[in-house]
Amino acid sequence: MQQFYLLFHTLQQHKLASWKLLVLAAGLILGCVVLFTYSSTSTVRSDRPSPDLSPSETSSNADSDATNKADSSANACYIDLNLLRLYADNASSVEYARLNFGVLRTENFTAFSDSLDVSIPSNRIVHLDTSASREIQTENDCTASVTIEVPLISPRPDASHMVFGVATSLEKLEDSLDAFSHWAGNTNAQIIAVVEQGGSSIRRRIQQRAKDLGIRLTITQTEDDRLDRYFSLIQVLYQHRHESTQWAVLIDDDTFFPSMKNLVDKLASYDSSIPQYVGAMTEDLARLSGTGYMAYGGAGIFLSLPLLSSLQYVFETCHAFKERGDRMLASCIYAHTDAKFTWERGLYQLDLHGDLSGFFESGRPLPLSVHHWRSWFQADMVALGKVSAVCGDECLLRRFQLSKDWFLVNGYSVIQDRTLWNDPRPMEQTWDKSKYKGSDPFAYSLGPLRRADPDKVSLRLRGVVEDEDSGSIRQVYVLSGADEKPPRVLEVVWAVVEED
Structure with a gap:
């Protein structure tokens, strides 16, 4: 401040106009105040072992932390509760299990094995009447139960003819x-x-x-x-x-x-x-x-x-x-x-009403065509076909034996049938009798046939989720609840793995 007084005194000696003197003086005072404040603040900050962050810096770091946590959560193994809510018939809880398939693509593929020798995992109760959207699981819960070889994904065929x-x-x-x-x-x-x-x-x-x-x-x-x-x-x-x-x-x-x-x-x-x-x-x-x-x-x-x-x-x-x-x-x-x-026997008109599970679960070669799938009976062919993006068309409707009496009909159902393993060839007759007079209800063109199994347990495909980032496919198979029991949900995940 002493420099200010000396300068002021000098200005007076040069006899500047009073109004100019006042403006200049005010500017000098303001400048000194700013210099003094900055000097004080810098001294205080330099004495601290670590600098304080400005509000913008604090906000930026908080956002970064939140993003890191979100990324960590996204990469974690978890149960998608919102997905279960979508297909669980408004239930407050479900009996849940998850089955993971690793898919190894190879140019040396010959054929799928009919048996995978893997057990259905144990169910656990998952509550859906919460505000949470995810339930974190251990990495073991998302580890492939079995890895199967599949053919290389073929390019889309040319059908311009x-x-x-x-x-x-x-x-x-x-x-x-x-x-x-x-x-x-x-x-x-x-x-x-x-x-x-x-x-x-x-x-x-x-x-x-x-x-x-x-x-x-x-x-x-x-x-x-x-x-x-x-x-x-x-x-x-x-x-x-x-x-x-x-x-x-x-x-x-x-x-x-x-x-x-x-x-x-x-x-x-x-x-x-x-x-x-x-x-x-x-x-x-x-x-x-x-x-x-x-x-x-x-x-x-x-x-x-x-x-x-x-x-x-x-x-x-x-x-x-x-x-x-x-x-x-x-x-x-x-x-x-x-x-x-x-x-052409691979084409199917399917003039049948009711439950066509016997047709789809037969384990026979993939049909060339399917008709009436959203009118005379219900089978979501669009959802069924999505898994081909991971394991190829060859795995669609492929009937894999998981254990002695459990089977995965890929894209359609997961079934427990205690008689199928003993005689897998006949098709189960599950559809309704014909409305046409004199019709045999068994539709012999689909034979050999067998009577429907009243004790069969069947979890049907309800939905499919594609993960574009990882390329995995998540299938949700559901058995509706009965006698106040919650629905039973099996999530089947198909994920591509890299060869060692």
Whole structure:
């Protein structure tokens, strides 16, 4: 402060104007105060063994700590309580167990073993009536119970030689996109949908979503009723052919192909340069008296391009039949061409109602097609197919024996059947009797068959979660609670492991 007084005195001697003197003096006073305050603060801080953090620094470190804790929690082994709440029928608790499969991809893969020699883990009670979203477990709970070899994941097949046609509504078409993406996405297969007039906004939404899913979808609108729309596919598919087209395929909006690769490979065994009429019969034999020997549309009807071409000349004549769509097509082919129906046994119409678990749990080769899966019976084929991203199409519906009487039907159920291990070949007849007079309820085309086991325990797939970061798949199998018992939940985790 002494320097200030000397300077002030000097200014007075130079006789500066009073107003300039006051402004300059005020600035000098303020500067001295700032210097004094900074000097004091610096001294205090330098005496401390560790510096204090400013509010912004404190906040930043707190956020960092929280992030580290969150990362630690994310990487931990845990039970996803929100996932269980989603599929546990509003129960306050569940009997929970977890089974972990390590998946080792190898180019030397030959075949899956039918038996994995692994036991179902013991159940524990998990409470869901809490505010928590996770329950941390030990690392042992997430360690693979068994590691199995699987084939290398094949690239998506090229199906540019196939054009699919479906006559449906805009609403059903939108509901079918997830299913279509499983088999048609990024394969260059064309799908032509013939729908009713109108609905410009939903049509644009469908086209955009199909594009996002890698589906080559063309929507054609008509005023015809659904029966005529179906038969019109004969002309529409021909109009949308291109140089590489070999097959035209008529499907329903609930036709599902579990493996496009298998379908492409199977079609390659047929000569597409000659007229070919390929499909599947109904499993309900009583229907044959009214429909005859023909391809049923829901299983997929495959017409080679030469046959499709010849039908163009008789389209108007055949249109006068006015029968069911697939029946009209069969009548047209039989009346005007030399082509004869070929029953491809891997295609399934599944004209069966009720519980189709016996079909899906049979342990037989993966079907080429499945129909009626969300109408006549319930089987979430989209969720079922997701595990193929980890272990390949070959493991879909693969029936693994875990222990003597426990089996995993991959993507569909986990079952306890005390008789299956002794005679695994016959298919369990679980579906309802036919509504058609005189039908045998056993559908012998699916034989050999056996009676349904009343003592079988079956945990059905309720949901699937894909972890994009790790590439793992988590399947949730549930047995609904009974007699005031909580639901039973088995979470099956498929995770890729690296070779040592």
